[in-house]
Amino acid sequence: MRRELGMSVALALMCIALWVSNPDFLGQSNALNTARQISMLGIYAIGIGFVIIAGGIDLSIGSVIGLTGVLIAKISSTQPGGMGSPLWMGIVVALSAALLIGLGQGLLITRLKLQPFIVTLGGMLLIRGVSQTVVQGGTLSLGGSPLLGLANGGLLSLNGDPLVPYPLVIFLVVIGTATYFLHFTVFGRYVYAIGGNRDAAEYSGINVKKVETLTYVISAGLAGVAGVCYAAYIGQMSQQVGIAYELYAIAAAVLGGCSLRGGEGTVLGIIIGSAIMRVIDNGINMFQLHYRDEIGIPRIWRLNSNWTFVIIGSVILVAVVLDQVVHIVQAARRTRHAASAATAVPPPGLVSRP
Amino acid sequence: MSSSFPTSKLLVMRGITKRFPGVVALENVSLSLDAGEVLALMGENGAGKSTLMKILGGAHLPDEGEIFLGGTPVLLSGVREAKRLGIALIHQELMLAPNLDIAANIFLGNERPGGAPSLAMPLRRAEMNAKAAALMARVGLALAPTTPVSTLTAGQMQMVEIAKALSHSARVIIMDEPTSSLTAGESEQLFKIIRQLRTDGIGVIYISHRMGEVLDLADRITVLRDGRYVGDLGRAEANHEKIVAMMVGRELSKQYFPAKRDRAAGEPVMVVSDLVVPGAPEGVSFHAQRGEILGFAGLVGAGRTELMETIFGVTPALSGTMTVEGKPFFPMSPRDAIARGVFLAPEDRKRHGLVLPMSVAQNTSLPNVANYNRWGRLDRAMERRVAEAEVARLKTKTPSIHQKVVNLSGGNQQKVVLGKWLAMNPRVLILDEPTRGIDVGAKAEIYRHMAALADEGIAILMVSSDMEEIVGMSDRVVVLHERRIKGVLAREGLTQERIATLMTGRTEGDVAA
Numbered sequence: 079m080r081r082e083l084g085m086s087v088a089l090a091l092m093c094i095a096l097w098v099s100n101p102d103f104l105g106q107s108n109a110l111n112t113a114r115q116i117s118m119l120g121i122y123a124i125g126i127g128f129v130i131i132a133g134g135i136d137l138s139i140g141s142v143i144g145l146t147g148v149l150i151a152k153i154s155s156t157q158p159g160g161m162g163s164p165l166w167m168g169i170v171v172a173l174s175a176a177l178l179i180g181l182g183q184g185l186l187i188t189r190l191k192l193q194p195f196i197v198t199l200g201g202m203l204l205i206r207g208v209s210q211t212v213v214q215g216g217t218l219s220l221g222g223s224p225l226l227g228l229a230n231g232g233l234l235s236l237n238g239d240p241l242v243p244y245p246l247v248i249f250l251v252v253i254g255t256a257t258y259f260l261h262f263t264v265f266g267r268y269v270y271a272i273g274g275n276r277d278a279a280e281y282s283g284i285n286v287k288k289v290e291t292l293t294y295v296i297s298a299g300l301a302g303v304a305g306v307c308y309a310a311y312i313g314q315m316s317q318q319v320g321i322a323y324e325l326y327a328i329a330a331a332v333l334g335g336c337s338l339r340g341g342e343g344t345v346l347g348i349i350i351g352s353a354i355m356r357v358i359d360n361g362i363n364m365f366q367l368h369y370r371d372e373i374g375i376p377r378i379w380r381l382n383s384n385w386t387f388v389i390i391g392s393v394i395l396v397a398v399v400l401d402q403v404v405h406i407v408q409a410a411r412r413t414r415h416a417a418s419a420a421t422a423v424p425p426p427g428l429v430s431r432p
Numbered sequence: 433m434s435s436s437f438p439t440s441k442l443l444v445m446r447g448i449t450k451r452f453p454g455v456v457a458l459e460n461v462s463l464s465l466d467a468g469e470v471l472a473l474m475g476e477n478g479a480g481k482s483t484l485m486k487i488l489g490g491a492h493l494p495d496e497g498e499i500f501l502g503g504t505p506v507l508l509s510g511v512r513e514a515k516r517l518g519i520a521l522i523h524q525e526l527m528l529a530p531n532l533d534i535a536a537n538i539f540l541g542n543e544r545p546g547g548a549p550s551l552a553m554p555l556r557r558a559e560m561n562a563k564a565a566a567l568m569a570r571v572g573l574a575l576a577p578t579t580p581v582s583t584l585t586a587g588q589m590q591m592v593e594i595a596k597a598l599s600h601s602a603r604v605i606i607m608d609e610p611t612s613s614l615t616a617g618e619s620e621q622l623f624k625i626i627r628q629l630r631t632d633g634i635g636v637i638y639i640s641h642r643m644g645e646v647l648d649l650a651d652r653i654t655v656l657r658d659g660r661y662v663g664d665l666g667r668a669e670a671n672h673e674k675i676v677a678m679m680v681g682r683e684l685s686k687q688y689f690p691a692k693r694d695r696a697a698g699e700p701v702m703v704v705s706d707l708v709v710p711g712a713p714e715g716v717s718f719h720a721q722r723g724e725i726l727g728f729a730g731l732v733g734a735g736r737t738e739l740m741e742t743i744f745g746v747t748p749a750l751s752g753t754m755t756v757e758g759k760p761f762f763p764m765s766p767r768d769a770i771a772r773g774v775f776l777a778p779e780d781r782k783r784h785g786l787v788l789p790m791s792v793a794q795n796t797s798l799p800n801v802a803n804y805n806r807w808g809r810l811d812r813a814m815e816r817r818v819a820e821a822e823v824a825r826l827k828t829k830t831p832s833i834h835q836k837v838v839n840l841s842g843g844n845q846q847k848v849v850l851g852k853w854l855a856m857n858p859r860v861l862i863l864d865e866p867t868r869g870i871d872v873g874a875k876a877e878i879y880r881h882m883a884a885l886a887d888e889g890i891a892i893l894m895v896s897s898d899m900e901e902i903v904g905m906s907d908r909v910v911v912l913h914e915r916r917i918k919g920v921l922a923r924e925g926l927t928q929e930r931i932a933t934l935m936t937g938r939t940e941g942d943v944a945a
Contacts (some may be wrong), residue, residue, distance in 0.1 A: 264543045265551040267532070270538055274529035281489075281527045282541030282596075283512035289551070341531035 081335030081401060082347045089167040089354050096361045103364045106236065110243060112360045114229065115167060117249035118307045122323070123203035123330040124256045125300030127348045131330050133259070133273040133340025134187070134194040137324050138201035139301035141209070142179055144320035146305025148209045149217035150225065151315040159218050164166035165225055173302045179205065194294075202324070210317040217316040245307045247303075249407060252300065257345045269293060272398030273340025321406040328392050330355045354361025358393060362386050440690055441500070442467040442635045443488075443519075443604050448497035450483055454825060457483040458494070461661045463654055466605065472638045472650035476679055477872030480659040481639055485606050488637075489521030490514030512593045513715075515541070522607040526589045528581050531762040535564035535577035538596045544791040571625050576889055586732070587618030592627060604829030605629060606637040611645060612868070613648075615732040616936070641869075642898075643672050643888035657681055660685060688876055689904030690883040692923065701891040702761075702774075702860050709742045712915040718892040721858065725882060726904030729931045730896040735915035736895045737779055740862045741778045743893070745769040745774040756859060770799055773859035777849045777866060779895070785849040788838035792830050793819035795837055822851030826881060843874025850881065861885065864895045873886030879905060899928045913937045 096103040102366075103109075122139050129136045153161050154168030179201065186197045212218075220226060233247060260266040264425025268289045273281040280286050309315060328338075334351025336343030367379040443465040450458040458480045464640045466473050475481050486492045488499070490508040499506050508514045539560050543549040562590055571591040581589065590610055591880045597605045602827050607626075611619045626649060629636055640646050653670050655678040656660040662678045697722035706715030728736045736846045742749050745763030745826070754761040756772050763769040766776070778784035780882035785870075796819040797804055799885055804811045804891065819833040821823050828847040830840055846866065853861060866882070882905060886892055896902050902909055909921045911934035918934040933939075 100546075112941055259552075263551065264549045264553045265541065266557060267536060267540070267555055268551070270532060271536075273527040274531035275527065277525075277541065278527035278537075279530050281511055281521070281523065283510075284541045285512075285516045291553070341529070 080404070082344060083349060084400075085334060085347065085350045085354060085397070089350055089357065092354070092357055092361065096357070096364055100366050103361070106239060107363065109233060110232075110239060110241075112356060114245050114311070115163060115360065116353045116356045117243070117245040118311070118375040119323075119330060119356055120249050120302045120328060120349055121245075121252050121307070121325040122297075122304040123302075123334075123348050123352045124252055124345060126299040126324065126327045127331050127334075127336060127343055128256075128260065128269060129335045130328070130338060131273050131296045131343045132269045132293045133276065133342060134182070134290065135328075136153065136297045137200065137339070138179065138183060138196065139297060139327060140320040140323035141174050141202045141205035142301040142320075143305040143308055144209045144299050144315075144317065145179075145205050145212075146176055146318055147309030147312070147429075148212050148218065148317070149317045150306065150309050151220050152212050154225070155218055155220050155223060157214075157219040157221050158217070165223060167307060173305065175300070176298045176302025177295055178306065180295035181291065183298070187294065188287035188290045193287070206317065206321075209319075210311030211319055213315060215317070216271060217314050220313045220315065225306075225310045226313055229308070238371055245311075248303065248307065252303070253345060253349060260345055260389045263363075265289065266406055270341055273342070275341075296410045322414075326355055328403060329390070333394060333397050350383045354393070355390065358390055359386065362389060369370070394395050441465065442469075442502060444498075444500040445484070445488070446498050446500070448484065448487060448494045448499075448549070449468070449486065450492060450494050454727065456659055458487075458499075458784065461659070462655065463661070465637060466491055467633045468630050469604070469651045469865070470630055470638055470645040470649055471638065472653045473656065473658035473856055474611075474639075474641075474646065474653055474675060474679060475662075479606070479656040479657055483659075485521060485637070485639065486657070488606060489518070489603070490516065490709060491521075512541070515600055515602075518601060518603035518630035519602070519606070520600070521606045522590075522593045522597060522608065522610065524612060526586075526593055528589055528592060529583035531580070532573065533578045533580050534568065534573075534584075534595075535561045537592055538564045538577075538580055538599050540596070540636055542596075542600050543677055550806040564595070565880060567598050568592075570598060570628075571595050572621060572928075582687075583619070586613040587615060587621065590614065590622060591620070591625070592884065594629075602634065604635045606639070608639045609641065609754045609869075611640065611642060613732065617731070618647070627910065631899060634732050643675065646675075649673070655679055667719040668939060676872060681883075688879075689901075690880050692883075692907065698724055698889070698891075703755045704743070704754050707739075707742065707754060709738050710747050710750055710916065711735075711738065714916060716917050717919065718842045718910050718920060720893060721890045722891060722905075723886050723907050724887050724895055724907045725892045727909040728912065729899075729902045729904045729909055730912035730935055732897065733914075734912040734935070735910055737864055738897060738915070739912070740776060740864050740893065741859075743769070744774060744862060763891075770856070773857060775799075775853035775856070775858045777846070777853065777864065779868065781845055781849050786845060789836055791822065791834045791836055792828070792840075792848055793833040794856055795848050796822055796833075799852055800856050818855050819851070822855055823847075825854065826851055827877065839875070841871075841872040843878065846878060847873075847881075850878075854885070858885075858890050860891045862893045862895075865897065866894060867896075867898065867901060899931065902931060903928055911913040911935055 122143065126139060129432070147173040153158060153163045153171055154165045156162045168180035183197050183201050186192050187194050228244050232243035234241040259267065268279065268284050271284065272286055272289060276286065307417050308319060312319060330351035331340065331343060331348050333354055334343065334347030334349070336347065362381050362383055362385065365381050369377055369379060371377050441464045445461070445463045448458050448461045461480065461484060463484070478609050483492065488508065490511045493509065499508060506517055529540065543555060544553060545623065545814050558713050561577040567575065568575065572595050573588060573591045573595065575588070581592065583590065610622060614622060626636055638650060639747065653665040653669050653675060656674065657679060665674060672873060700719040701722050705717045708715045716739065730736050738747070741747050743754070745765045745768050748764045756774060761772055782788060787798065793815050797815045801810070804814050823830060823833055828844050828845040828851065830844060837845055840848065846862060862902040867878055882892060894905060903926055907923050909926060909931060911918045911931055913935060914937065919939065921930060
């Protein structure tokens with residue numbers, strides 16, 4: 079929980095700093111939008127969390143997010159290029175496709191013993207290509223579709239705007255379910271065991287292949303759910319939607335304490351990691367400093383939004399470096415502890431240390 | 433073998449044959465086990481012990497043969513099925529998830545009492561912790577069930593494995609080299625528990641290369657050789673020579689260890705003074721002479737490997753001085769040590785000594801590959817020549833120098849490790865457990881090579897947990913206890929008893945008195 083605690087503190091400090099620099103940060107419209115962004119990222123970050131904790135990796139989820147939206151638009155849009163079928167049909171087909179993609183990749187990885195990186199890299203490119211074929215290189219509009227209400231609407235209303243956007247509602251449901259399954263069921267225990275020592279899990283009689291396959295189904299399935307949200311949010315589906323999203327999810331999971339070696343991480347951590355990613359993104363737009371220039375005219379200094387990736391990348395690196403430094407310091411302290419325990423009463427002068 | 437086993441036996445394996453592509457791993461092997469019996473299974477590496485046990489554990493299906501458990505024929509179709517039938521296999525490399533706690537590991541795969549758990553089933557942590565505590569008490573593990581496994585010692589992990597076996601009421605428990613990483617105290621504790629299991633009517637199959645503990649513990653010994661059953665020895669008739677003769681198929685010459693020549697007069701090659709190894713309570717001082725084999729004895733945890741890793745620069749010393757051939761030596765990395773002709777053949781040779789998927793030639797050239805160049809290009813001809821020379825010198829059994837070392841036996845892998853250092857003209861050669869996991873025949877060969885190297889003037893530092901090896905090979909012995917030097921014994925009057933006394937932290941006076 080060390081990582082989760084540190085990251086919560088970092089998140090809180092970041093929010094306070096942003097709020098001080100620009101009170102609009104916590105204004106209703108920005109807070110609502112940030113919550114929506116955190117939710118949509120969090121949904122699929124939790125999905126990939128299952129895969130990462132079991133010691134795998136899934137690079138295809140960005141493409142799955144894109145494909146779900148494209149399929150919904152193709153099937154249910156009444157605009158040119160759409161088939162005009164009911165919305166529910168589009169959603170059902172899109173989510174089924176996502177689950178099948180996860181199942182297929184999971185089976186390839188576990189049954190043929192292929193490397194997850196390669197399989198999902200292939201999946202990423204292939205699915206992206208399918209989306210491109212469906213939209214024929216252009217865009218499909220969801221204009222007029224009731225789906226758009228999913229992103230804009232929500233529960234409870236304040237000043238005409240929803241207080242709890244629907245993506246947040248979905249996120250909360252995902253959090254609850256994922257927490258239950260990852261931390262309180264046999265399935266979750268097996269996910270950790272496989273990530274911690276795959277052989278031990280195998281020799282404990284666990285159906286490792288089934289559990290691993292399920293993690294890829296969960297990952298793709300939640301990417302599908304996030305894809306529905308993004309489709310509603312964007313409204314215009316092109317082949318570009320979802321590109322590199324898997325990397326945001328991996329970053330969020332790692333920031334939240336998942337280890338790519340497997341066996342480590344929590345749902346709470348992934349939530350915090352997702353929030354940090356999105357608050358940084360939003361903060362780059364919101365952060366401002368008021369000052370007066372040399373002739374006394376009040377001016378506002380803002381961050382250049384071209385720096386977004388520089389900042390996000392730096393934050394990830396700083397986080398893992400800090401984590402490792404803490405780790406090394408603790409290990410050194412433990413060694414010293416063990417040494418002093420070995421000598422119950424260290425004779426003075428015998429223990430020489432530089 | 434007679435074809436009719438009494439069916440009252442707890443376990444009968446009859447006529448087991450297993451073929452792998454290109455090899456017959458087991459041919460018509462039979463074995464039986466009574467309830468409350470400790471059966472030692474012995475044989476050289478490659479004799480088929482682990483294949484037989486993997487069949488019993490459900491990891492392999494036999495091509496031919498039958499297995500009876502309590503008189504009923506069974507089909508051990510998988511790990512889960514074997515477990516369900518009450519067969520528990522404890523692997524040499526312990527199969528625990530370090531990121532989970534003790535209780536979670538004990539019940540891993542067995543979360544629902546009496547049946548396979550469904551994945552969606554909620555974990556009953558409180559219940560599991562309570563049951564784990566009871567099982568842990570049975571194996572003498574006085575820790576909280578919620579202790580993370582990553583913080584346990586090797587001995588404690590072994591106990592967790594046994595508790596795990598007991599948790600699914602195993603009737604047959606197979607232990608593969610259980611003491612290979614245990615301290616003497618932990619081994620004693622293990623033996624006590626094995627005897628308790630015997631009283632409880634559990635059949636134990638015990639695999640070990642350590643003759644002493646086998647003779648001590650086993651009611652009966654079954655010996656395999658080259659995938660075939662050789663014979664059984666009862667407790668009363670078994671002795672060291674008989675077992676070895678059955679294992680190797682000939683009377684091994686009495687001269688197992690090469691005769692010690694007089695190497696006393698060598699000048700010191702390496703002098704270590706007040707060297708403080710990270711984590712050690714105080715500095716250690718000793719010296720190694722030219723052409724000497726200096727043994728390092730001690731229990732696991734005595735700090736022998738740590739000391740060697742410091743001399744080799746893996747974990748640099750905190751303070752103290754060393755010299756090699758009279759010049760100061762203070763390695764900050766293995767690179768520094770190698771540059772001065774100080775080489776280490778590590779304890780875990782597969783992890784630290786070799787790159788398993790690379791060939792014999794590539795492994796041999798690895799530490800020195802920067803010098804194998806010809807106009808900036810890797811000189812493969814030179815690499816081949818050097819590897820061929822080392823393979824010939826050490827008589828390494830390999831189809832060619834292009835064979836991947838992963839395919840070689842333990843003894844030949846160790847020869848590849850030796851070869852890569854010999855190619856670089858060592859001054860000081862550190863051998864950490866040089867014959868661990870190596871079978872009897874290959875051991876004798878390694879010993880001969882060690883003696884020959886010492887004769888050439890190389891100083892050898894040999895860490896070993898095998899007492900016979902320490903006494904048989906060393907010119908002098910440094911005994912460590914809890915990371916301190918407890919004594920240095922000269923060759924005259926070197927006995928296992930004297931070493932053991934110092935190893936366990938007593939001084940020689942205590943015993944004499």
